[in-house]
Amino acid sequence: MLQAVQASGPASSSKSRRGGRSGMTMPLIAPSVVILLIWSIVPLVMTLWFSFRHYNLVDPTQTGFAGFDNYVYLLTDPDFWASLINTLILVGGVLLVTVCAGTLLAVLYDTEFFGRSIARLLVIAPFFVMPTVSALIWKNLMLHPIYGVLSALFRDVGLSPIDWFSRAPLLTIVGIVSWEWLPFAILILLTAVQSLDHEQREAARMDGAGPVASFFYITLPHLRRAIGVVIMIETIFLLTIFAEIDVTTAGGPGVATTNLAFLIYARALLQFDVGGGSAGGVIAIILANIVAFFLVRSIARNLEV
Amino acid sequence: MRHTLGGKIGLAVLGWGIAVVMFFPIFWMVLTGFKSELQAVNPSLFFHPTLSSYADVQSRANYFAFALNSVVISVGGTLLALLFAIPAAYVMAFFPTHRTRGTLLWMLSTKMLPPVGVLVPIYLLMRSTGLLDTRTGLIIIYMLMNLPIVVWMLFTFFKEVPRDILEAGRMDGAGRMDELRHVLLPLSLPGVASTGLLSLILCWNEAFWSLNLTSSRAAPLTAFIASFSSPEGLFFGKLSAASTLAVAPILIFGWLSQRQLVRGLTFGAVK
Numbered sequence: 001m002l003q004a005v006q007a008s009g010p011a012s013s014s015k016s017r018r019g020g021r022s023g024m025t026m027p028l029i030a031p032s033v034v035i036l037l038i039w040s041i042v043p044l045v046m047t048l049w050f051s052f053r054h055y056n057l058v059d060p061t062q063t064g065f066a067g068f069d070n071y072v073y074l075l076t077d078p079d080f081w082a083s084l085i086n087t088l089i090l091v092g093g094v095l096l097v098t099v100c101a102g103t104l105l106a107v108l109y110d111t112e113f114f115g116r117s118i119a120r121l122l123v124i125a126p127f128f129v130m131p132t133v134s135a136l137i138w139k140n141l142m143l144h145p146i147y148g149v150l151s152a153l154f155r156d157v158g159l160s161p162i163d164w165f166s167r168a169p170l171l172t173i174v175g176i177v178s179w180e181w182l183p184f185a186i187l188i189l190l191t192a193v194q195s196l197d198h199e200q201r202e203a204a205r206m207d208g209a210g211p212v213a214s215f216f217y218i219t220l221p222h223l224r225r226a227i228g229v230v231i232m233i234e235t236i237f238l239l240t241i242f243a244e245i246d247v248t249t250a251g252g253p254g255v256a257t258t259n260l261a262f263l264i265y266a267r268a269l270l271q272f273d274v275g276g277g278s279a280g281g282v283i284a285i286i287l288a289n290i291v292a293f294f295l296v297r298s299i300a301r302n303l304e305v
Numbered sequence: 306m307r308h309t310l311g312g313k314i315g316l317a318v319l320g321w322g323i324a325v326v327m328f329f330p331i332f333w334m335v336l337t338g339f340k341s342e343l344q345a346v347n348p349s350l351f352f353h354p355t356l357s358s359y360a361d362v363q364s365r366a367n368y369f370a371f372a373l374n375s376v377v378i379s380v381g382g383t384l385l386a387l388l389f390a391i392p393a394a395y396v397m398a399f400f401p402t403h404r405t406r407g408t409l410l411w412m413l414s415t416k417m418l419p420p421v422g423v424l425v426p427i428y429l430l431m432r433s434t435g436l437l438d439t440r441t442g443l444i445i446i447y448m449l450m451n452l453p454i455v456v457w458m459l460f461t462f463f464k465e466v467p468r469d470i471l472e473a474g475r476m477d478g479a480g481r482m483d484e485l486r487h488v489l490l491p492l493s494l495p496g497v498a499s500t501g502l503l504s505l506i507l508c509w510n511e512a513f514w515s516l517n518l519t520s521s522r523a524a525p526l527t528a529f530i531a532s533f534s535s536p537e538g539l540f541f542g543k544l545s546a547a548s549t550l551a552v553a554p555i556l557i558f559g560w561l562s563q564r565q566l567v568r569g570l571t572f573g574a575v576k
Binding site for chain 2: 025028029031032033035036039040042043044046047050105108109111113114115116118119120121122123124125126127128129130131132133134136137138140141142146147148149151152179182183184187188190191192226229233235236239240242243247260261262264265268269274277278280281282284285288289291292293295
């Protein structure tokens with residue numbers, strides 16, 4: 001057995017990998033590629049088609065070809081631009097909080113202390129809570145201006161409670177979503193910190209590097225790849241945040257918390273304007289592809305194929 | 306690292322303090338579920354525990370029907386995704402061509418399309434094929450939704466399997482499917498398991514497709530909890546009891562499997 005492995009050698013193995021056998025691998029990979037192609041193209045084509053039509057679910061008189069009307073209507077709508085900026089703030093804000101806090105907490109939960117494994121379980125718990133439920137807990141039990149826990153705490157120390165969803169709506173949503181995603185960042189970064197060579201850190205300490213210096217010059221460079229993964233996975237999910245907004249503010253007050261996903265939803269399903277909603281969908285897809293292009297380029301460098 | 310006694314206590318206090326703050330909303334949700342509605346609006350740690358909220362919830366909506374839907378849809382979607390992804394990841398990991406990297410990245414980019422952008426066509430397609438409000442319909446959607454991530458995770462796990470072992474099997478005359486089933490899968494079972502775990506959690510918690518594509522027959526727990534949200538938002542007791550019921554299974558499952566899960570979550574970022 002062992003001799004057979006050695007006999008096959010690197011040269012012949014790479015030949016069998018690339019050579020004539022590629023035909024035999026097609027049936028294995030084709031199903032996934034084909035269904036993903038259908039999944040990404042059929043709805044896209046239909047969305048594109050609707051976006052050039054007058055199509056309103058409650059107004060059957062609106063039919064026919066619309067040209068670029070739906071797009072012009074959308075692009076000249078200040079709500080659209082507001083939702084675009086909200087989307088960026090939401091994604092950027094949550095990434096900033098989770099990556100910074102996640103890195104520091106990963107280092108904290110890597111150091112030994114009493115009951116660390118239980119503390120870790122408590123910290124990662126929010127990751128398993130469904131977004132609808134987290135939104136409901138925060139909206140009602142925590143932040144409710146009269147009955148919420150935070151309001152009670154505010155009153156106890158003599159401050160007047162704040163109605164978070166009307167005073168700082170977008171910031172509050174960023175906070176809730178950060179609470180949901182911080183455990184994910186901690187989990188990945190903690191695993192990466194654990195793989196760090198402890199002898200290397202010990203050597204740095206002997207050479208007189210303080211904890212701050214060793215964090216910036218040893219830990220942080222080591223975490224680069226893991227931070228890249230956190231940013232990529234989170235961005236994929238944060239771009240399409242929906243449940244948290246739907247449950248807490250329904251996009252309001254005004255359009256203060258409307259992101260692009262919620263704007264399209266409101267157009268297509270609340271105002272029944274399929275044409276306008278589809279135009280929004282097309283724009284969202286184009287934007288997602290721009291983001292995907294840059295993200296994918298940065299992971300492509302980390303990807304060994 | 307060496308620490309003084311004071312430093313150790315300080316670390317423990319900090320570590321536990323942050324853990325308690327992070328977990329507090331969940332703890333409070335469980336607590337409020339055991340309060341009567343009158344006690345629930347009073348943010349206090351001390352109360353007479355009661356099961357009345359749970360009884361009310363169960364009498365209004367049959368929890369177990371929703372939970373069964375959640376289990377069937379999550380497990381079904383995950384198994385189907387694994388079935389499609391394992392052969393594809395196997396080929397990409399062991400028979401890479403110049404197109405492999407592009408294919409992998411393209412698959413990932415399909416995950417970035419906002420579902421809301423294609424909701425209307427998917428809704429219409431499901432309606433015309435009779436899949437609306439069926440478990441089968443959601444299983445298919447969830448499979449497609451998670452397939453890119455599942456393929457990618459399996460790919461990173463398969464790459465860790467030494468090529469020599471597979472090639473040794475090939476010398477002994479094992480066919481491609483034999484090699485996959487009897488050599489690769491047993492070797493990378495922990496990786497496949499953690500991929501499946503993540504997919505299960507994502508399916509269980511998914512709230513966009515499940516709310517828009519189901520109404521009653523196939524409605525999972527996300528729909529169950531949504532029915533307790535807006536109109537009666539102020540019934541904190543019932544809301545908390547229902548939330549606890551919806552979250553508890555996956556939270557316990559996640560805690561039990563966290564070690565396994567973490568391996569998969571790193572997406573090959575940790576060497």
